[in-house]
Amino acid sequence: MGGIAGQQAEQGEDDDRGADEADREHPEASHHEEQHPREPPRRTTTDVVCTVRTPRVADKLGSATRRRRLPAGERLPSARDRGRADRGVPTARPARDERPAVLIQIYSLTDPDDVRRCVDLGVDRVGLAPAGQSVPAEVPWEQARELLGLLGDGVAGCALSVRTDPDEVAAMASALRPDVVHLCPPAGTLDPATQRAVRERLPRDTELMSAVAVGDASSRADALAAAEASAGVSDTLILDSVAPGIPGVGAAGIVHDWHVSAEIVAAVGDRVPVILAGGLGPANVAEAIDVVRPHGVDSYTHTSHDERRKDPDALAAFVRASREATSGVSSGG
Numbered sequence: 001m002g003g004i005a006g007q008q009a010e011q012g013e014d015d016d017r018g019a020d021e022a023d024r025e026h027p028e029a030s031h032h033e034e035q036h037p038r039e040p041p042r043r044t045t046t047d048v049v050c051t052v053r054t055p056r057v058a059d060k061l062g063s064a065t066r067r068r069r070l071p072a073g074e075r076l077p078s079a080r081d082r083g084r085a086d087r088g089v090p091t092a093r094p095a096r097d098e099r100p101a102v103l104i105q106i107y108s109l110t111d112p113d114d115v116r117r118c119v120d121l122g123v124d125r126v127g128l129a130p131a132g133q134s135v136p137a138e139v140p141w142e143q144a145r146e147l148l149g150l151l152g153d154g155v156a157g158c159a160l161s162v163r164t165d166p167d168e169v170a171a172m173a174s175a176l177r178p179d180v181v182h183l184c185p186p187a188g189t190l191d192p193a194t195q196r197a198v199r200e201r202l203p204r205d206t207e208l209m210s211a212v213a214v215g216d217a218s219s220r221a222d223a224l225a226a227a228e229a230s231a232g233v234s235d236t237l238i239l240d241s242v243a244p245g246i247p248g249v250g251a252a253g254i255v256h257d258w259h260v261s262a263e264i265v266a267a268v269g270d271r272v273p274v275i276l277a278g279g280l281g282p283a284n285v286a287e288a289i290d291v292v293r294p295h296g297v298d299s300y301t302h303t304s305h306d307e308r309r310k311d312p313d314a315l316a317a318f319v320r321a322s323r324e325a326t327s328g329v330s331s332g333g
């Protein structure tokens with residue numbers, strides 16, 4: 001059983017890994033979208049790692065992405081090098097304090113106080129589950145709109161959908177206007193054509209994030225193929241676990257084989273930001289970042305008190321541990 005109900009044991013490409021910093025800080029000046037409406041932005045600088053396509057999302061992620069700036073002349077570890085390291089091939093492994101900060105995404109918000117807490121903690125993205133999908137922490141659409149309305153400029157709001165009908169997803173997006181639409185239908189049902197059809201129906205400034213189901217080594221090839229297929233279509237990938245009883249990819253409360261996720265990051269991470277999810281909490285997020293080197297981390301079950309409310313201590317500890325994993329600072333206990 002997945003999610004809270006089934007609380008399982010707690011467990012650029014060198015320089016060009018990001019969008020142009022100037023474009024993010026001055027999105028109105030960006031011409032990438034005009035030239036190539038649905039193609040990745042050209043990447044020209046050494047000091048960012050976040051691929052953000054849209055001005056609205058770029059604005060909301062501004063604080064997070066700015067934290068990723070590296071000193072002039074310093075280079076990010078390439079996705080290829082990360083892959084080599086994870087396969088045991090010797091490579092210069094950056095110290096924690098030389099790594100870019102990870103983006104922090106928290107699910108599944110149902111309560112205004114929890115949303116405010118996330119904002120106060122400096123979480124980069126918060127997510128919720130709009131009603132009508134039979135997932136654990138659903139909120140009526142009106143309430144979802146209100147919760148998203150509490151977010152400040154630096155925090156992006158995500159709304160998930162376990163559906164594959166583009167019209168249905170578009171109707172939700174049009175009603176709630178999240179910054180990010182998170183597609184996480186059952187494993188094996190999200191093909192590139194569906195992602196493309198959804199994208200075409202979304203407002204231009206809405207990011208499309210697609211889930212990739214990751215399990216153990218036996219499904220490694222499927223996971224890699226799914227990630228490759230989605231990398232060319234979606235703006236962001238989220239690598240997530242699957243559990244029985246959840247009608248989609250995610251909310252499983254369990255980790256998957258992080259080495260498979262590390263391979264995916266090494267394979268596509270220079271083309272699309274990859275967020276790691278699945279059973280992450282304060283106790284394991286640092287190790288997950290060490291192994292996988294994701295662009296971002298995501299947590300639901302292990303930062304929650306129950307299905308619908310966050311655990312303030314676990315939430316704060318998750319944020320702290322995620323930051324420390326890339327800052328070289330230890331909490332000392």
Ligand SMILES: O=C(O)c1ccccc1N[C@@H]1O[C@H](COP(=O)(O)O)[C@@H](O)[C@H]1O
Binds near residue numbers: 302
């Ligand atoms: O949050 C949900 O209700 C949900 C429902 C269906 C699919 C995905 C869902 N959430 C996503 O799954 C991750 C990981 O959850 P966990 O930490 O393993 O419990 C969650 O953060 C959302 O991104």
